[in-house]
Amino acid sequence: MEKFDAFDAWIGKKEIQVDYLNQRPLAMMQALLNQENKNLTELPHLYHWLYFLPTVNNEQLAEDGHPKKGGFLPPIPFPKRMWAGGRLQFLKNITVNQEIKRESEILKIEFKQGKSGDMYFVTVKHSIFADDQLAIVEEQDIVYRNTSNQTKTQRAVIVPAAETKPFSYKKQFPINTTSLFRYSALTFNSHKIHYDRPYAMQEEGYPGLVVHGPFLATLLIHSFKEEYPTKTIQSFDFRAVNPVFDFNEFSICGDVQTQSAELWVEKENNLIAMKAKVTFTED
Structure with a gap:
């Protein structure tokens, strides 16, 4: 394969952001998940995604709604940009109503x-600190795709039907355009594929609005904690393998073992949309 090194200068690039972990986004996330509004004292898993949001002006947004490239992330010319997966380690609980810091590196x-x-x-690494102590280590995988075969690509992103396998629980969480809008608003995510149907279908070749990958990952870990509240999560790895659209029905599944669990999102046609693994200890 030909070597492409035009963006090697971005490798090792770093940035630091500081935020304050206030209650309001947590209450809104609980409402989105149809939960009772509790005055939380500790940050739930993956709720750190509600902070360190890119607050750029409208004039700094690209046609797809994303911030224009060339700042922290490299100016890769491929227009289709998606969060493909990630790996997280939870090292320390984070208390609500305190300052948090995120150090990022490509x-x-x-x-x-x-x-x-x-x-x-x-691949971007985020190190999140609370009270100057490392609390979360996260690696994010961001994929950029060419549009020269975008329609073909969308029809080709299909994996074999899921094998029949045991599960400890299987539940549903209905998704509609309102929930997609609320998650976009909550995370200040203006990517048009999540709320602008003509753009998603005509410009990026999708058959409908795309459910956010981080939203699905949050549902996976949220459902696991609902089923097993006494287990302390140590790590969470996830990978998006098939898009979920606003018209899809899907199940949130988990196969729980002694110290780990396999989690997945399964669409109504038995296709796996997201795979994940969580490791834990018992309180």
Whole structure:
């Protein structure tokens, strides 16, 4: 494969952001998940995604609604940008109503050629501190796709039907355009594929509005904690393998073992949309 090193200068690039962990986003997330509004004292898993949000002016947004490239992230010319997965370690509980800091670094940039077209994968590491103590270590995988075969790509992103396998629980969480809008608003995510149906279908070749990958990951870990509230989560790895659209029905599943669990989102046609693994200890 030809080596593409045009963006090597971005590898090792760093940025630091500071935020304050107030209650309001937590209450709104609980409402989105149909939970009783509790005055939380500790940050639930993955709720740190409600902070450190990119607050750029409208004039600094690209046509797709994302912030324009070339700031912290490299100016990769491929227009289709998605959060493909991540790996997280939870080292310390974070108390609500305190200052938090996130140190970010671009670890690697890889060019790949496959059946679905040309892609760049950018891996970003986030280290989140509370009271100057490292609390969460996260690696995010961001994928950039070419549009030259976008319709073909969307029809090709299909995995084999899920095998029949045991599960400890299987539950549903109905998604509609309102919940997609509320999650976009809560995370200040203006990517049009989540709320602008003509743009999602005509410009990016999707058959409908796309459910946010982080939203699905949050549902996975939220459902696990609902079923097993006494288990202390140590790590969470997830990977998006098939898009979920606003017209899809899907199940949130978990197969729980002694110290780990396999979690997945399964669409109504038995396709796996997201795979995840969580490790834990018992309180």
